[in-house]
Amino acid sequence: MHTSVLLATSFAFHFDVDLFLKFIFQPSPALIGGLAITIYASVVSQILGVVIGIFSALAGMARNRILRTISGFYVWFFRGTPLLVQMFIIYFGTPYLFGIDLFPNDVHLGFLSLRGSVLAGIVALSINEGAYMSEIVRAGILSVEPGQTEAAKSLGMTYGLTMRRIVLPQALRVIIPPLGNEFNNMLKTTSLMAVISVTEMFRVAQGVYAVTFKPFEVFLGVAVYYLALTTIWTLIQGMIERRLGASTTRSEAVPGLRARLLGLSSPRGGVGGVGR
C-alpha cells in the first residue's frame, strides 16, 4: 500500500501551473498569429463551403444528368475519404494535376499575399465542407413545399429568381442550425492544417511543446482556446437562430445556452448534425 503510492507519485509529472497560465493569459505573438489564422481560415472555408454546397445541391437536383453525376461523385469522394488525406493530396498534388504548383511558399492573390500552405489548407477545408453542406442545403431545399415553387413559377419567375427569392430564403430555416454545427466543427478541424505546416493555433502549441517538453500544460492550454472559440460561436449561433425564429412566425423554442453547450436538448429539425 505504502510502496504503491510512493511508486505512483514518483512517476507522476509535476503540473507547471505557471506555464499553463502564462500560455493562456500571456499569449505569445505566435499564438495570437495562430489564433488569427484559425479564425480566418475557419470563416473563409465555411463561407466557401456554403457557396460550393449550394451549387452542388442545385446541381444534384438538376434535371441534367451530367450535373447530377458530377455532384454525386463530388459528395461521394469528399465525404468518403479522410480530410487529412485530402489535405495532403491537395497540397502536394497540384503539380501532378495541373503541371504547376498552385501552392508555393508565397501566393499573391491581387492585393493580398499569403503562404501557399494556408491557401492549400483553406482550399481543402472548403471543398471538404462543401460536400457536407451540399447535403444540408439539399435537405433544406427539399423541406420547402413544392407549392412555393409552383406559385413562383405561376407568377412568371425564372428558376434562378425562384431559388434566390423564394426557395433558398425558406430553406435557410432548416439549413441554419446544422450550419452552426458545421462551423463549430470547422473551428476545430482547422487544426488539421498543422500537418501541412500551417502555423495555426495547434501548430504553434506543438512548437511551444517542442521547446518546453510540457505537453499537458500546452495542449490543455490550447484546448482552452478552442473551447473559448466554440463557446463564443455557440452564443452567436443562438442569437442568429433567435432572430431567425422571430422573423418567421412558426415558433419553435430555441434551446438556451446551457442546453446548447451541454447538449441537453435534442437538436431541431433532425436534418443536420453531420458528425465526423
Place this chain on the structure above:
Amino acid sequence: MVEISHDILAAVGGIPRPASDVVVETTDVEKWFGKTQVLNGISLTVKRAEVVVMIGASGSGKTTFIRCINHLEKIQGGRIQVNGHLIGYREINGKLVEDREQNIARQRQDIGMVFQRFNLFPHMTALGNIVEAPIRVRGVTEKEATGIGRALLERVGLGHKADAYPAQLSGGQQQRVAIARALAMRPALMLFDEPTSALDPEMIGEVLEVMKELAREGMTMIVVSHEMGFAREVADRVVMLDEGKIIEDDTPEHFFTAPSHERTKAFLSKIL
C-alpha cells in the same frame, strides 16, 4: 363582413385587352402520368371575359388540366394556346418541342393562378407577396408596385393587413392576398384551382365574393370548383370532366336542370 370594392381591376389600371376574342384554345390535349392517361383529348375554347367553371369527380383530370394551361404540367399530345401563343412548346417542323425555360416564364406572366392551398410566400408580408413579381419579373419600380399592391389589398378588403405575414392571416384572408398577388401581374386570364376547398365554411363567402366581382369586371376565368352556387350565379359555361374527357359543356341553366349525360346526372345528384 368583408368589404369588397367594385372596381378591383382599376387598382392595376384595368386588364389588358387581348388582340383576339379567344383567350384560351386547347385542342385534343393528352396527358399521361406514367401509364395512366389523365387527360384524354380535351378541346376547350374560352372567350374574353368568359367564366368557365370545371367540375368533375376527383381524379377526373380537372386540376391537371388547368395546371397544363400555364405549363405547370407537361402535355403529351394536342396543343394549348393562350392569346394565340402556343404554351410551353415550340413548333419545329410540325413537331412540338418543349420551349426554353425563360420563354415559358414569360408566358406565365400573363396567366394568373390561384391555388387550393394559397401558396403565399411565408417569409414575406402580404404586401411583399404582391409586389415581388411585378418588381422582379415585370421590372416595375418599387414605388409603383407598392402603390398598386396597397390599392389591391384595399379593394379585396385587406388594406389594414399589408404588413401582416401569411401565418398571421386567416385562410380566407390568405386566399384574397393570393388573388391580389396574381392580379398584380395584370394577367389576361385567371386560373382558379379549387380556391375554396381548403377553407373553413365561414370563409368561403369572402373569397367567392372577390371572384364574383372579378367576373363582373370582365376577367377571363377558368375555375375548378365544387361551389355549385358560384357556378350557377357567375359561370357562363359549366364543363364536366369525366375520366379525362369533357362530357358536358353547357350554360349553367341547362347544365343544372337538364344535363344530357348520365354521369353528370349521377354526379349532380351526389353533390346537390
